[in-house]
Amino acid sequence: MHNTHITVDRKRRTLLGAAGALALGGMLGAQTALAQRAADSKLKIGVIGSGHIGGTVGGLWVKAGHPVLFSSRHPEQLQDLAARLGSLAQAGTVEQALAFADVIFIAVPYLALPQIGKDYGKALAGKTVLDATNAMAKRDGALAEEAERNGIGVTSQKYLPGTHLVRAFNTLHYTILEQEANRPAPRLAIPIAGDDPAAVKIAAGLVQDAGFDPVEVGKLADARRFQFGGPGYGQNVTAAELRQKLSLAS
Secondary structure (H helix, E strand, C coil), rough: CCCHHHHHHHHHHHHHHHHHHHHHHHHHHHEEEEEEHHCCCCCEEECCCCCHHHHHHHHHHCCCCCCEEEEEECHHHHHHHHHCCCEEEEEHHHHHHHHHHHEEEECHHHHHHHHHHHHHHHHHCEEEECCCCCCCCCHHHHHHHHHHCCCHHHHHHHHHCCCEECCCCCCCCCCHHHHHCCCCCCCEEEEEECCCCCHHHHHHHHHHHHHEEEEECCCCHHHHHHCCCCCCCCCCEEEEHHHHHCCCCC
């Protein structure tokens, strides 16, 4: 009887392990497929926080042919933005943006990030998320201290667990993004960092579609190099110049 129990237990563990591997394989496969689709066609993008950065970058994606749903706590205030951008743009709630989108772009005050993770964590899980937030001590208090201590990429991932997070579009003022998008080569650089290669590939493509050159800085832990106050922050430079400033390989 004892041997039979051990055999059954081993079989159960084997089956559970196989199920876990299949689930993980399915998630990785979905990310790879999304990255491939991003290279071949347009992605549906949901913007959470549609102020200066969210509205500007989302508008650049609309102009590049991506359907974008702009969302905020007051979606009625976004109707004019959507109407101005045309048929590929719409306005709605955060729930609608999450249901609509292949990719999420978050551009909110950093203090709002933990609440977004708490309120919408289940819907966000498994999605590619571009995080453009900045942590500032005067506004964000202890949360900014945590981001400074541990690095903003790692901190954002903590509050948005289960997402394929990429840091992007946090280093330049929205007026620069608006004025310099799609300028003649060499274009302005946008540093990006993430732990998931497929998500980083998607983000790099969206940076290009917005009219800039992506510069891959490394993993989420490396995103501290271009967080607020870091050497890569506020650098209104080309990709070659940014790589040089951050001592990255060409």
